[in-house]
Amino acid sequence: MSLYTPWKKKRKEIQKILGDEKIIKESWEHYEKMVFLWIWSWLMR
């Protein structure tokens, strides 16, 4: 199981990253996790 749009998938959609990829990856994954918790909070009650 992975988050909805894992970084690997998203990375393929971005043609070029001129700066530090890690910064973008961490931010992307942080909000993927937040949205996972939000979605599943409506079942985990």
Added chain:
Amino acid sequence: MQEVDGNLAVKKSPKELYNERVERITTATSLKTPDRVPIVLGFNISFIARYGGVTVQELMYNYEKRAEIIERLMKAFPEADAIGSGGTLSGPVSDALGQGLYEIPGRELSPDVSFQFIERCNMKSEEYDMFTENPTEFLITKYFPRIFREEWNKGLTRAKIAMMKGIFAHNDHRAFWGNKRKKWESEFGMPMARSSMTKAPFDVLSDTLRGMRESSIDMYKRPEKIIKACEALVPYCVMYAELPHTLRIKDESTRKEMKPQIGMPLHRGCVPFMSLKQFETFYWPTLKEVICRLVADGFICRPFAEGDWTMNMKYWREVPKGKVILKIDLADIFKAKELVGDTVCLQGNVPATLLQFGTPKQVEKYCKKLIDVVGEGGGFIMDGAVGIPGGAKIENIVAMTKFTAKYGVYRR
């Protein structure tokens, strides 16, 4: 309700208190004997409202007021080693989305009663495969439009705005209670009873997706579909419990860290909701899998066996030793001590009826029996059977905490 003077002649610093409380709970969890029996007070939102002289509706919207009353309760009951703050349902989030899972005090219900879950089927029998194949896709496209009344039915723009409002309101709620949690740990030395939560896969399916009636029928008509859906849910249940800890900013202080406790309310597993054979087929395998995975990842699980789990008690021998706190509601806790007391720490179970209608002497007598029998050799945490219910008499909570703090001492 009369305010309690908690006798704050406590000379210890918040850090000392926090460490002491964590040590007490951690030792009991690992089935050893702490300095005394730990006490957990899980305050029901109705109790918090009654203690503060406000309505439940007000507390569902006014987080600051609720936090202020909880702080008064922490001062009133300094013997508590961890507290629960009355649930996570928020009035603003509910309104923004028009959520239809609960009736809310002050909206569908009288302002002074607790919120009420609405039993409903939100997943059709022919949708099992879609859910099992991609649960997130199913939730977004099928489930949300059914449970959020501000959603699709009122047009796309309104639906999207509702979702945005709901997420803003959710973030406000999450940030507020996250900050309070840190404040209560650092200023009051008070740990929270649970750090995140999850559920048994079958309960996820039965509570909010299929509903009680349909999930009961499914056990006869489509057993394979239930099993596959529950298996598909396992990694989501684990991840839902673990993610808040990876997102939470690490505290830089040198306090002792309590292993994160995952609350797990168990709703429909016990007899008579299902037979033992059905329990073994549909409920237990995936619940046990979730628990074992969480324990392997370093968490403590705290399942709340709601209802009477006496007949299902033997299965708890199969979970990792000293890593599970089983919170007991109506089950025979004395029999549980015999059957599983060498495997799980037991928490409970001063009956709600006793806390509401009994006398302090009767409460003390029951607590004495709990300490003498269930507390023997450690592995026991004192708590109300359903936490502290809305109608609990304040003098009975005083009796429970003061008596346990005095009589429940193992060593000086």
